[in-house]
Amino acid sequence: QLQLQESGSGLVEPSQTLSLTCTVSGVALRTGGYSWTWIRQPPGKGLEWIGYIFHSGSPYYNPSLKSRVTISVDRSKNQFSLKLSSVTAADTAVYYCARDHRGGYGLDFWGQGILVTVSS
Amino acid sequence: DIQMTQSPSSLSAYVGDRVTITCRASQDISDDLAWYQQKPGKAPQRLIYAASNLQSGVPSRFSGSGSGTEFTLTISSLQPEDFVTYYCLQHNTYPLTFGGGTKVEIK
Numbered sequence: 316q317l318q319l320q321e322s323g324s325g326l327v328e329p330s331q332t333l334s335l336t337c338t339v340s341g342v343a344l345r346t347g348g349y350s351w352t353w354i355r356q357p358p359g360k361g362l363e364w365i366g367y368i369f370h371s372g373s374p375y376y377n378p379s380l381k382s383r384v385t386i387s388v389d390r391s392k393n394q395f396s397l398k399l400s401s402v403t404a405a406d407t408a409v410y411y412c413a414r415d416h417r418g419g420y421g422l423d424f425w426g427q428g429i430l431v432t433v434s435s
Numbered sequence: 436d437i438q439m440t441q442s443p444s445s446l447s448a449y450v451g452d453r454v455t456i457t458c459r460a461s462q463d464i465s466d467d468l469a470w471y472q473q474k475p476g477k478a479p480q481r482l483i484y485a486a487s488n489l490q491s492g493v494p495s496r497f498s499g500s501g502s503g504t505e506f507t508l509t510i511s512s513l514q515p516e517d518f519v520t521y522y523c524l525q526h527n528t529y530p531l532t533f534g535g536g537t538k539v540e541i542k
Contacts, residue, residue, distance in 0.1 A: 423481055
């Protein structure tokens with residue numbers, strides 16, 4: 316059964332870089348037909364798509380965050396990662412990783428989410 | 436970006452009621468729309484994919500319809516566990532975009 320698990324620091328100081336990792340089990344990242352995605356949700360608010368990466372390493376970012384976001388993949392560990400630089404309180408959110416089943420199926424499997432708070 | 440306008444933002448209903456939630460896309464997205472249910476403190480769970488296909492394991496009281504720019508999620512008979520929040524997601528064009536959510540509350 317496919318599982319995704321987010322990990323990383325739950326508290327980041329303003330102006331610093333948020334770093335999270337998603338560990339995937341049950342399927343290899345190199346499996347064709349999927350991209351690997353980050354989404355976030357500020358407390359009490361809606362969902363925002365951050366970006367995706369293919370196993371080949373080709374990322375695509377939401378233009379609203381593009382200048383601050385880096386998504387990378389470590390195929391040897393079956394993980395993909397998110398870095399968000401120059402964070403502010405507005406970046407406080409639950410961050411989810413998810414699988415994007417390409418070809419018309421959308422986001423089918425999600426991690427449980429990790430709360431990241433930006434505060435000094 | 437494609438804008439997804441979801442309505443209503445909240446609704447109150449009784450157990451057993453039939454409810455409909457609507458999402459309108461700012462441009463044609465074919466049937467590239469999914470519906471998600473989110474319980475408090477949990478990740479969204481997919482209910483419907485490709486506008487009208489029921490996710491395996493999801494009760495048949497949930498159904499989806501629409502194509503192009505107008506989509507609906509219908510719950511035929513609300514059960515106590517259905518009083519949570521619902522989101523639509525368009526996956527036709529990147530960046531993917533979500534509707535603003537509908538919170539379903541008990542009347």
